[in-house]
Each structure stands twice: as structure tokens, then as C-alpha cells.
Amino acid sequence: MLSFILxxxxxxxxxxxxxxxxxxxxxxxxxxxxxxVMLGERASPQSLAELRAExxxxxxxxxxxxxxxAGLLRGDLGRSMKTHEAISEELKRRFPxxxxxxxxSMLFASVFGIGAGVLSAVRRGSWLDYTGMTAxxxxxxxxxxxxxxxxxxxxxxxxxxxxxxxxxxxxxxVPPVTGLLLMDSLLSADLRAFGDALWHLVLPAVTLGTVPTxxxxxxxxxxxxxxxxxxxxxxxxxxxxxxxVVILKHALRNSFIPVLTVLSLEFGYLLGGAVITETIFAWPxxxxxxxxxxxxxxFRAVQGGVILLSTxxxxxxxxxxxxxxxxxxxxxxxR
Amino acid sequence: xxxxxxxxxxxxxxxxxxxxxxxxxxxxxxxxxxxxxxxPRDPLAQDLYGRLSPPSAKNWFGTDDFGRDILSRVLxxxxxxxxxxxxxxxxxxxxxxxxxLTAGYWGGLLDNVLMRLMDLMLAFPSILLAIVVVAVLxxxxxxxxxxxxxxxxxxxxxxxxxxxxxxREQDYVTAARALGARDARIILTAILPNCVAPLTVxxxxxxxxxxxxxxxxxxxxxxxxxPTPEWGAMLSGGRDFILSAPWVLTFPGLAILxxxxxxxxxxxxxxxxxxxxx
Numbered sequence: 001m002l003s004f005i006l007x008x009x010x011x012x013x014x015x016x017x018x019x020x021x022x023x024x025x026x027x028x029x030x031x032x033x034x035x036x037v038m039l040g041e042r043a044s045p046q047s048l049a050e051l052r053a054e055x056x057x058x059x060x061x062x063x064x065x066x067x068x069x070a071g072l073l074r075g076d077l078g079r080s081m082k083t084h085e086a087i088s089e090e091l092k093r094r095f096p097x098x099x100x101x102x103x104x105s106m107l108f109a110s111v112f113g114i115g116a117g118v119l120s121a122v123r124r125g126s127w128l129d130y131t132g133m134t135a136x137x138x139x140x141x142x143x144x145x146x147x148x149x150x151x152x153x154x155x156x157x158x159x160x161x162x163x164x165x166x167x168x169x170x171x172x173x174v175p176p177v178t179g180l181l182l183m184d185s186l187l188s189a190d191l192r193a194f195g196d197a198l199w200h201l202v203l204p205a206v207t208l209g210t211v212p213t214x215x216x217x218x219x220x221x222x223x224x225x226x227x228x229x230x231x232x233x234x235x236x237x238x239x240x241x242x243x244x245v246v247i248l249k250h251a252l253r254n255s256f257i258p259v260l261t262v263l264s265l266e267f268g269y270l271l272g273g274a275v276i277t278e279t280i281f282a283w284p285x286x287x288x289x290x291x292x293x294x295x296x297x298x299f300r301a302v303q304g305g306v307i308l309l310s311t312x313x314x315x316x317x318x319x320x321x322x323x324x325x326x327x328x329x330x331x332x333x334x335r
Numbered sequence: 336x337x338x339x340x341x342x343x344x345x346x347x348x349x350x351x352x353x354x355x356x357x358x359x360x361x362x363x364x365x366x367x368x369x370x371x372x373x374x375p376r377d378p379l380a381q382d383l384y385g386r387l388s389p390p391s392a393k394n395w396f397g398t399d400d401f402g403r404d405i406l407s408r409v410l411x412x413x414x415x416x417x418x419x420x421x422x423x424x425x426x427x428x429x430x431x432x433x434x435x436l437t438a439g440y441w442g443g444l445l446d447n448v449l450m451r452l453m454d455l456m457l458a459f460p461s462i463l464l465a466i467v468v469v470a471v472l473x474x475x476x477x478x479x480x481x482x483x484x485x486x487x488x489x490x491x492x493x494x495x496x497x498x499x500x501x502x503r504e505q506d507y508v509t510a511a512r513a514l515g516a517r518d519a520r521i522i523l524t525a526i527l528p529n530c531v532a533p534l535t536v537x538x539x540x541x542x543x544x545x546x547x548x549x550x551x552x553x554x555x556x557x558x559x560x561x562p563t564p565e566w567g568a569m570l571s572g573g574r575d576f577i578l579s580a581p582w583v584l585t586f587p588g589l590a591i592l593x594x595x596x597x598x599x600x601x602x603x604x605x606x607x608x609x610x611x612x613x
Contacts, residue, residue, distance in 0.1 A: 018455040023467065030471050137352075137603075141596040143547055145554040146570055146588030153581050272462030276551055280574075290463075291555055294470040306467055310459045 005322055012318060019310045020072065024065055027303045033057075037297060038081045077304035082296045087304035091286060095308065096179025097167060098285035101277065102270040104201050105209035110263065113213040114252075117220025117259075121228060122247055132217060139214030144273055148207035148280040155203060162203045165282035172196045208277040212266040219262045223255035230254075257328055264320030271309045346608035353604020359597035367413040374407035378564040387580040397582040399573065401562075405583065408564035409590050415565045416546050416594060419480050423545035424538050426484025431491025432534070436522060438492070439499030450496065453489040461486045465548060469557040476549075476565065479558030483548045487541055494537055498530045536606045543598035550591050566591045 035051040036043065043051075052058045055078075056067055071078065077087040116136070120129040156164045167181055168174065174184045174193045182201070185193035227233065228251050236246045274287035282288070286305050293301035347353050366373070375395075382402030390397040396405035434453065438446040456464065468482035502508060508525050516524075550567030552558035559565030561572065566587040573583030 015455065015458050018451075019458055022455065026467055026471050137599060138592070138596060141543065141547075141592055141599050143550055143554075143567070143570075143588060143591045143595070145551055145567070146584070146591060149570065149574060149577060149584050150588065153577055153584070157578050268460040269462075272460035272466075275462065275466060276555065279555065290466070294466065295556065299470070302467065302470055306459075306463055309463055313460050314458050 001325060004325060008318055008321055012314060015314055016311060017069075019314070020069065020307055021065065023303050023306050023310075024068055025061075027299045028061060028064070030297075030299055032297075034081055034299065038084070072307075077307070078300045080293075080298055080301045082293070082298040082301070087301055090289065090301065091304055091308055093179075094284060094286045094289050096181075097283060098271075098274050098278070098287055098309075100167075100180045100182065100201065101204055101208060101283060101285060102267070102274060104205035105212065105270055106263070106267065108205050108209040109212035109216055109266065112209075113216025114220050114259065116213075116217040118224055118247065118252060120217065120221040121224035124225065129221075133221070136214035136217045139210050140218075142210060144207055144210060145276050145280060147210055148203070148277060151203050151207055152280070163200050167200050167284060168193065168196050169200075204277050204281040204283055207280070208270055208273050211273070212263075212269060215266060216259065216262055220255065220259050223258045224251055227251045227255040253327075257324055260320055260323055260327065264317050267316045268313045271313055274309075343605075343608050347604055350604045350607060352600050353608070356597045356600025356602075356604060359593060360601055363413055363594050363597060364417070366410055367417045370410045370414055374404075374410045376404040376407045378403065378408045378411040379562050380404070387576060387583070389580070390582055396586045397580065399569070399583050400576060400580075403562075405569075405586055408569060409566070409586050411564040412566045412569065412587065412590060413594070415476070415559060415563065416550070416591070419476065419483070419549040420542040420546045420598075422480045423484040423487065423549060424541045426481065427487035427491050427541065427545075428534065428538055430484075431488045432495050432527075432530070434488065434492040435495025435497075435530075436499060436526070439496035440503065440518070440522060440526065446496075449492070453492050456486065456489045459486075462548060462551065465552060466555070466557065469552060474557040474560065476553070476559040476563065479549050479552040482552065483545050486548075487545065490541070491534065491537060494533050495530050498533060499526055502526050502529050532609045536602055536609060539598055539605055540602035543595045543602065546598070547591065547595050 033048075033052075035048050035055065035057060039047060039051060049058075056064055059067070068078070075088050077091070079085065080087055080090060083090070116132045120132040123129050152164055155161045163169070172193050174181050174190065174197070175188055177184045177187055181197035182194060185191075185197055228247075233246060233250055236250045237243075241250075271287075274285060275291055276287070277283065278285045278288035279291055286309060290302060290305040290309075293299075293305065347357075380403060382398065385394070385398050385402040386400055388394060388398045388402075394404050394406065396409060399405055399408070434449050438449040464486045465479075465482040468485055469478050472478040472481065502525065505525075508521060511521050511525055549558055550565070550570075553565050553567030554571045556568075556571060559568045561568060569587040570584055573580070573587070576583050
């Protein structure tokens with residue numbers, strides 16, 4: 001097992017390198033001179049040349065790539081062309097907001113998706129199954145940018161149940177430790193702040209989590225249906241175990257592997273969807289910042305943000321792979 | 336083949352959800368084809384005295400902030416979405432099939448290189464990759480189409496490669512080769528026909544995804560630009576009036592939802608009909 005984890009870790013290196021190289025070259029395909037963008041139209045040729053030399057833009061592309069990679073190893077992603085701040089710092093400030101949002105969405109999607117999938121499978125053919133599966137089909141088809149706006153319209157402006165945007169109310173201050181507001185407010189034992197942060201999190205998390213909920217429930221249902229037909233489920237029932245023990249312990253656990261695959265893939269969806277969701281709810285995370293950087297044509301920032309989010313996605317897939325091996329003793333990773 | 340098609344049709348007809356999807360899709364195609372004739376007004380015509388008026392007998396879906404008739408814009412938007420969906424899927428389908436065929440049929444180093452490249456593309460969250468492509472090429476509807484097409488290439492490539500690998504070693508392919516058939520002939524007559532079924536399912540579901548993603552890009556300001564009557568862009572423009580004029584948001588969103596739902600229902604139905612075991 002340990003050697004498998006190690007091996008899987010090593011296989012990360014070419015993938016991550018590939019991601020960096022692809023993003024680097026795509027960003028450097030952009031026509032236009034970053035130095036000109038930073039200094040503006042009326043910059044003198046001399047100051048332009050100086051800035052180019054300082055940023056290494058006068059070097060051939062492969063040298064620039066080498067420098068970029070060397071910087072990356074030190075956690076240096078360069079400076080934003082717009083704010084001139086270190087991109088790693090900007091990302092560090094915003095990343096926790098995105099993590100909190102995606103984790104909350106995933107929690108929502110897992111609980112409701114797996115719950116609905118199990119219920120649908122167990123009550124196959126009932127109105128419950130029918131409703132659940134119709135809802136999930138609609139959920140997969142719903143544009144989340146629209147869904148988010150409709151939720152705001154209904155729950156924020158009409159019913160005034162949830163705030164329209166942001167992570168906390170302006171009068172709430174949470175001393176930053178992890179950057180995850182829910183955790184930090186608990187650490188400082190501030191229940192009011194915790195409640196406030198949670199209250200702000202609900203609509204964005206539901207919006208972002210809708211499509212994964214639908215996908216997970218469909219996968220759970222079909223996977224459960226397959227497992228429920230197995231002999232060992234019948235044996236478990238014959239032993240006189242209660243139906244819910246059979247369902248939760250015998251069936252759900254064994255139908256979990258395909259569900260886990262979907263879960264890890266849906267994380268990719270969440271990280272991408274965060275751009276849209278954060279934009280709608282003015283959520284101060286990496287996704288919204290990425291879009292603002294695209295609009296400002298700040299390609300260094302775009303490069304840094306995309307590399308960060310893609311790396312997270314790759315790491316999550318690795319964790320999922322390790323979990324398979326742990327969940328299913330039949331899977332052997334020896335080569 | 337006609338026999339199999341007939342059988343497919345029979346199976347599909349029994350699936351109520353697929354029939355609903357097909358009907359919805361037919362309606363969508365009809366609207367897209369007839370938009371200029373059935374739209375009550377010019378989708379670009381402004382009426383600054385009639386800004387943001389609620390749904391009424393004159394404007395069934397109300398008007399937007401430029402006084403444009405939302406019904407007419409939604410109807411015309413179907414053409415944009417259809418074009419985006421078809422173009423993006425065509426790009427992904429053609430390139431993906433070529434990659435998958437090459438990798439699966441010839442194998443070896445070429446296979447390795449091509450498939451590692453596909454894996455690399457899958458290592459990115461797809462919307463994110465599309466955003467980068469559009470950011471690099473510049474925001475426009477055509478570039479959004481291209482971006483959505485490019486990021487879906489790996490799905491088709493993997494699908495075709497898997498089919499090719501399972502067919503390549505079949506006796507009839509070996510026989511054809513022994514008879515001296517050239518590669519092109521083997522691919523066209525023996526291999527490609529066997530990829531048609533899974534590709535049809537993938538392309539139908541792919542239309543749903545492509546329309547959704549392209550609308551998302553337009554919503555973010557990276558796709559269709561104003562005043563194009565594109566559903567995602569209409570939503571983006573309507574965001575500021577969420578309090579005062581919710582109808583500006585409601586109808587374009589419903590149009591996206593129903594269109595994507597139609598493709599998903601039909602795609603699911605096709606998959607079940609083509610794979611009776613599943």
C-alpha cells in the first residue's frame with residue numbers, strides 16, 4: 001500500500017509539470033507586451049526595456065520557462081501585472097474562501113446526492129424514485145449561473161432569508177488563522193460569527209453543489225441497484241439483519257467505489273464552477289479573482305490561479321485513488 | 336443496419352423520458368429554424384420608452400433594459416445556442432475521433448504520446464481550461480465555441496480509442512487485413528461503423544454540455560458579446576435588474592434549462608436503447 005502511494009505520488013510529477021508547461025505556453029501565446037500593459041501606453045522606450053529586462057521578457061521562451069519553474073519551486077508565481085503584488089500572496093489570501101465554498105458544496109452534494117441515490121435504489125419504481133431521478137435530471141441540466149440568480153431572487157430579495165453576497169456581514173470580524181471562516185470563528189469561540197459565516201455560505205454552496213448532487217445521486221442509485229442484486233446482500237438479509245444494516249453496511253459500502261470516482265471528478269467541476277458561483281455571489285475567492293484578472297488582461301495572475309486550481313484537482317484525484325485501494329481490498333496496485 | 340435502426344427506434348419509443356426529450360428537442364429545432372418568422376419583433380430593436388416593462392399582451396416575456404422584446408430575443412437565442420452546440424461538438428467529435436483512431440489503430444509510441452496529452456487535458460477542470468483558451472484568444476462567441484470544443488476532445492478520443500482496441504483484434508478485421516485491405520479501408524468499413532453508436536450517445540450528451548458551458552462563458556462576458564441575443568449573455572445583462580425586473584432573468588434561463596434537458600433526456604434514452612443490458 002505504501003509503495004503504491006509513493007508510486008502514485010511520483011506519477012504526479014509529470015502531470016503537474018505538464019499542467020505548468022501547457023498553461024505557461026498558452027499564456028505566452030497572448031499577443032501584446034506585458035511590460036506595455038503594466039506601464040501603460042505612454043511609457044518611454046527606456047523604461048519599457050528596463051522592465052522587460054527585469055521581468056526576463058527579453059530572454060528566449062525556454063529560458064523564461066526555466067525561470068518560471070525555478071520560481072515555482074520556491075512558491076514564487078511572479079507579480080500581478082495589475083496590482084504589482086506577488087501572485088502567491090494574492091492567491092494565499094483568496095484560496096481559503098474557495099476551499100470553504102467547494103468543501104461546503106461537496107458536503108451538501110455528498111449528503112443529499114448519496115441519500116437520494118440510496119433512497120431511490122431501495123424504493124425503486126416508487127414515486128420517491130421517480131421524483132428523485134427527475135429532479136436529478138433537471139439538476140444536471142440547470143445552468144448554475146441562472147440557478148444562483150434565481151436563488152438570490154427567491155431567498156434573498158423576496159423572502160430575505162439569506163444574504164445576497166459576501167462571506168460575512170460587514171460588522172463581523174473573524175481573526176484569521178486558517179482563513180476558513182467557519183473554523184476560525186469556532187477557534188475564537190465566536191458563535192455569532194460562525195452563524196453569520198454559515199448563513200452566508202448556504203446559497204453559494206447550494207448553487208455550486210446542485211450539479212454534483214444530481215450526478216452523485218444518479219451514480220449512487222445505479223451502483224446500489226447493482227449491489228442489491230448480489231448474493232451477499234441476500235445472505236445478509238437471510239441472516240436476519242435489519243434492512244437498514246444491510247443497506248448501509250453491506251450494500252452502500254460496496255457500491256461506494258464508482259461513487260467515489262464521481263466524487264473526485266466532481267471536485268474538478270466544483271473548482272471550475274467556483275469561477276461562476278463566486279462571481280454571482282461576490283465571493284472573495286480565487287475563482288472570482290481569476291475572472292477579474294482575465295478581464296484586466298492580467299495574464300500572470302490567470303496563469304497562477306489556473307495552476308493552483310488544477311494542482312488541487314490533481315491532488316484530489318490522487319487522494320481518491322488511494323481511497324479506492326483502502327476501500328476495496330481486491331484492488332491491488334502492484335506492477 | 337436499417338433493421339438495427341428500426342429496433343433502436345422501437346426501444347427508444349418505449350422510453351417516455353426519451354420521447355419527451357425528443358419532442359422538446361424537435362420544438363427547439365423548429366423554433367431555431369423559424370425564429371425570424373415567429374419572433375414578434377426584431378431582437379435588436381430598442382424602445383427606450385418601454386424599458387423593463389413586465390410581461391404583458393404586447394411583450395409576452397416583458398422587455399429588457401433597452402426595451403428589447405425578450406420573447407423575440409429568446410427565440411433568436413435558440414439559433415445561437417444551436418450553432419454553438421453543433422460547432423463545439425463537431426470540433427470535439429472530428430478531432431477526438433481522429434486522435435482516438437490514430438492512437439488505437441496504430442498504437443505504440445504515437446498512442447502513448449496522444450493519450451498522455453489527452454490525460455493532461457483532463458487534468459484541468461474543464462471550464463477552467465475553456466476560460467484560459469478564451470482569455471488567450473480574446474472573448475467572442477466563436478472563440479467560446481472553439482474553447483468548449485477543444486476541452487471536450489479527450490472524451491471522444493478516449494471513447495473511440497477504447498472501441499478501436501476492442502475491434503482491432505476481431506477476426507473479421509484480421510481477415511480483411513489478410514486479404515490485403517489498406518488501413519484506410521479497414522478503418523472506414525470495419526472500425527468506424529462500430530464507433531457510431533457510442534459516439535452518437537456522447538455527441539447528444541455533449542450538445543447539452545456544450546450549450547451549457549458556452550452559455551456560462553457568455554454569462555461571464557467571455558463568449559457572445561452584446562447585443563447578440565445569446566441566452567447566457569442575456570442573463571449576464573439582466574443581473575443588475577434582479578430586484579426590479581426578474582423576468583429579464585427568468586426566461587433566458589428557462590430556455591437554457593429546457594434545451595439542455597432535452598439533449599440529456601434524449602442522450603440517456605439513446606444510451607439505454609443502444610445498450611439493452613444496462
